[in-house]
Amino acid sequence: MKSILYTLLLFAITVSAQTATKDKIISELPEIDITEGINLHIISPEPIQYVDLSTEQLTGDLPTTNIARIKITDDQESEEKEKSIKPIAYLDRDKIGIITVVGQSFIAQYKAVYRNSESLNTVTNIHIQPEAMQPIEFDKMMFSNLELRKFAMDIIKKKSENNPIRQEKDFNLSFQLNNVYVISDYIFLDMTFKNNSNLSYDIEALKFSIEDKKIHKATNNQSIEMMPLFQLNPQKHFKKNFRNIYVFKKFTYPNSKVMMIRLIEEQLSGRTIEMKVNYSDILKADTF
Template sequence: MKNTFVLLFALIANILMAQTATKEQILSELPELEITKDVNLHIISPEPIQYVDLSTQQLTGDLPTTNIARIRISDNIPADSKEKTKTPNSFSNGSTVGIITVVGQSFIAQYKAVYRNSENRNIATNIHIQPEAMQPIEFNKMTFSNLELAKFAMQIIQKKTDEKPIREQKNMKLSMQLNNVYVMSDYIFLDLTFENRTNLSYDIEDLKFSIEDKKIYKATNNQSIELTPIFRLNGQKSFRKNYRNIYVFKKFTYPNSKVMMIRLIEEQFSGRTIEMKVNYSDILKADTF
């Protein structure tokens, strides 16, 4: 019986490894990216880039934003370089300049950079990393990429909000509603709706989240701890009548003597500010999806 159990366990382990193992990349099978001198190639990632590797000093680049890697052929090769480098003018058409590796939150993508003459007008100046070029990276199961968080947030926002909200606050013909709270693994999703019952559009300066004392949260000696969402579905900065968004936080806790404060602040010197407090019991009653 013991030997049968060991064999069964080994069989299941092999099946799981076969399902989750990342296929090895072979140099000759890498997708090609065409690059030429004096032209930047922008590689656009669907999620924040964690790391970029350029295999030769003939390539250089930077990250102008979290989702874009900017690559070009280097004009300056260090004099003490041990590599057998070439200048941009000495590359032959179709020769390999180097390997570009881009690592996102949940994938790794590798490309072979191939030189093309600058006379070729069909060279792309930007490319989007396609799903077929992504190899999954096995991170901690509790960690979700921004793409996964966006997927979960879209599932929430597609739900109807006909039911009575958990919390609602009104002020100066504005209302803020906490429609629901959801939990997925170590992540907390807040589903918020804002309504503007005036004819003046509302320009958002900031939406602040903090943990503050329940009874004296406006006092000068109040201990306030700011909370920053790790992800928000929409980046909208103004709305005319209705605005709904999903805000995602890593798991947090706070005692019953404190509340979570949500403040919506308008731009400039407007007095149209609205705030709402959320008890910890509201968080503990969070739904799953």
């Protein structure tokens, strides 16, 4: 009996070792070159949540959500932090420190290696590759922007514009809700805007809100503005047709209220068109 239990335990440990994420040690980290006076841009496929630089010899910032900008600390900056710091003379291929980048679903680490400024092969930007990513376990109900983009692209491939759930027309504009999709705790609105005039349309805002169905007095109207967590295309201008996917965290509202969607043109006397979406339309959402 003990022999059987020992065998089962050994098997479980072996399986666990094969499926677990492998620990990283410094010697196994990929190297990236960095040179004095030249910024290194690390480009992430999803928004960066956190960056760690293991040494004061490196400094950096986040100019945008998907890019980490890192450089070797200037001698003057080092002296301001601590007067006793003396200028460092780096040799080619010196190891400067560890750069850690954390996205929404992964962590990537690199060894920063000094390259002489006379080198013609100095790297100025790198894209984080899949082989450099280690997955981070989050709540299974949460998706990264990269995953939301993939789902939205899958929806775009569907031809669902001919039989919209809702449609409004005014000012030679057509504004339609093609379909509603749901996956996990996320709601995807597939929408198309069509401009039948010869004047191009500049979008000032596309506003989503939950409002009362019947408004007896304007002062009694309770409007709750909603912001999409993600949109596939941030386009602000279209001439004829524009289709986009807007993603929201799961929401509910009573039958006494409706979801209002307002498309507002970027002009003093701009064309504004609005649509009411009943909760029943959300409840009938498709899965994919």
